[in-house]
Amino acid sequence: MRIPQIQISTTDIQMDYTITKPFQQIKQPKANLQISQPAATVEINTTNAKLDINMDQLWRDLGLKPNHELIKEYAQKGNQEMLKGISKRVREGEQLMQSAGKEQGRATIQNIAKQNHGPQRSGPYNIKFIPSIGSVKVNIIPGTTDVNIEQNKPEIDVKVNKPQMDFTYGNVSGKMIVRPDVQIDVIG
Template identity: 40%
Template sequence: MRIPQIRLESTKAQIGLKTINAVNNIKQPKADLSIEQPKAELTIRTTPSKLTIDQTQARADVDLKSVVKRMEEFSQKGYQDLLAGIARRAQQGIELMKIENGGNPIATQAKQNSQKPMKEFGLGFIPSHGSVKISYEPARVDIEVAPNKPKIHVNVNKPIMEYEPGKVEVSLKQKNELNIDFEMIDIKA
């Protein structure tokens, strides 16, 4: 006997997905930086040194005196000699007034007035020690430094951002299909 047979053949639908990734580019430009260092302010003040040499006493020791000093010494010596002469004559006058007391004042006075006194000899150093006076004031240096702070200028640059969003493309890769077929089959009963 012949029986009709239905044959069904189906094919599933297939979806195709195509993904495009997002692109994100970030660039960070360097900051603009400028640094300026002003020079420090330097002040130097110098007081010169001072050397003083006083050789007045040394020159006097070797008999190199000024005219004024010599005149002063001569006038002083003359005055002292005058006083000594007055005192000697007064003493001798008193001795002569008292001639009756004895002794021989005339001969004694004649001997004193005719003889010069003995000169004294002494050993000494010319010029004498310490006769040259030296004084010294050293130089002074005052240094003042005023530092200046650096001048820093910074300009920050913003980042450059580029963004492309991602996509998903959906497509039908294969259509669904249904095939129906009729066939007659012989069945033996």
């Protein structure tokens, strides 16, 4: 007896795929940055120095005095010399008066003449420096300088930009070239 046999033959599927890859692009724009530095505030206050030079004594030492001082000085000297002259004449007159009648008149007049003979020196002479030391007086008042600096902080303005993304989805599409098939045959 013959047993029938089953014969199975298959055909595999064949596909043609078209694949579009996904695309992604990311751009990061630079941040917007603005920096400004305000200038510092500088304030300078000064007081001027003062120099005072007093040369009055120097001019006096050189004999250059104001007219009213010279007139006053010469008047005082003239008054003193006049008083000296009066006292001298009174003294000489008293000497003559006391010797009168004693026959000493001639000797008294000779003594008075000897006293009045020639210039009288005041003493030993020495070198005198003109102007005198310290005749110019200098007074200095120093000036001052105050500096105030007020610094200003920098002004920083930052704007961060978000990233820019561009995304395209991928796609897969397929087309069947050979359809699958199963054939079953019975032999025998």
